[in-house]
Amino acid sequence: xxxxxxxxxxxxxxxxxxxxxxxxxxxxxxxxxxxxxxxxxxxxxxxxxxxxxxxxxxxxxxxxxxxxxxxxxxxxxxxxxxxxxxxxxxxxxxxxxxxxxxxxxxxxxxxxxxxxxxxxxxxxxxxxxxxxxxxxxxxxxxxxxxxxxxxxxxxxxxxxxxxxxxxxxxxxxxxxxxxxxxxxxxxxxxxxxxxxxxxxxxxxxxxxxxxxxxxxxxxxxxxxxxxxxxxxxxxxxxxxxxxxxxxxxxxxxxxxxxxx
Numbered sequence: 001x002x003x004x005x006x007x008x009x010x011x012x013x014x015x016x017x018x019x020x021x022x023x024x025x026x027x028x029x030x031x032x033x034x035x036x037x038x039x040x041x042x043x044x045x046x047x048x049x050x051x052x053x054x055x056x057x058x059x060x061x062x063x064x065x066x067x068x069x070x071x072x073x074x075x076x077x078x079x080x081x082x083x084x085x086x087x088x089x090x091x092x093x094x095x096x097x098x099x100x101x102x103x104x105x106x107x108x109x110x111x112x113x114x115x116x117x118x119x120x121x122x123x124x125x126x127x128x129x130x131x132x133x134x135x136x137x138x139x140x141x142x143x144x145x146x147x148x149x150x151x152x153x154x155x156x157x158x159x160x161x162x163x164x165x166x167x168x169x170x171x172x173x174x175x176x177x178x179x180x181x182x183x184x185x186x187x188x189x190x191x192x193x194x195x196x197x198x199x200x201x202x203x204x205x206x207x208x209x210x211x212x213x214x215x216x217x218x219x220x221x222x223x224x225x226x227x228x229x230x231x232x233x234x235x236x237x238x239x240x241x242x243x244x245x246x247x248x249x250x251x252x253x254x255x256x257x258x259x260x
């Protein structure tokens with residue numbers, strides 16, 4: 001079982017069974033649980049022909065780590081991930097196709113809190129992001145906490161761990177993908193930026209923001225207009241705002257919504 005990845009918590013497992021049952025290798029449910037939601041999860045798994053095993057709370061806690069298991073843990077057979085070469089091939093294919101929507105990538109520079117990574121993945125999935133690019137080192141890794149916060153998105157959206165974010169930005173720029181970075185010191189705001197074309201939005205980490213070397217590679221830098229006394233937003237909140245501004249602009253351009 002050491003090669004499996006775990007998703008813990010009722011809501012996360014419910015969504016996983018409903019949307020991606022093929023990802024689930026096995027369900028572990030609390031032994032003789034009286035919780036009707038646990039029983040419902042077991043029933044849903046059995047209907048999808050997913051193996052169900054009973055487990056004591058100590059074992060569930062061991063599998064779920066810091067996440068609250070709430071009596072149920074799902075073991076996954078694999079994670080939907082890409083390497084840098086596969087990402088590059090996907091981008092090349094999208095750029096040469098007339099039938100596809102513009103590329104939208106999310107790049108996270110050293111986001112270290114697993115709760116923030118999970119929330120960013122959830123927003124990325126909801127916004128239709130093609131892939132999320134993260135550094136291999138000095139960043140949060142996938143785990144039960146990330147999966148629970150992501151509520152199924154960690155198993156559906158491609159995650160691309162890379163050894164050098166700067167190199168990825170360089171070849172994206174060569175392909176004509178706009179690199180939009182976020183910075184409190186930016187002169188322009190998010191709402192001044194054109195996010196309707198091929199775009200990679202890059203967000204800085206919780207403590208130091210966007211690294212200078214990456215900031216210099218950006219096509220443009222944007223900030224979020226702040227009207228209150230706080231100076232900045234949590235990275236996952238800011239990510240959601242940026243991604244859905246891109247969604248708004250793309251829908252407006254395609255005629256799905258009126259100009260706001």
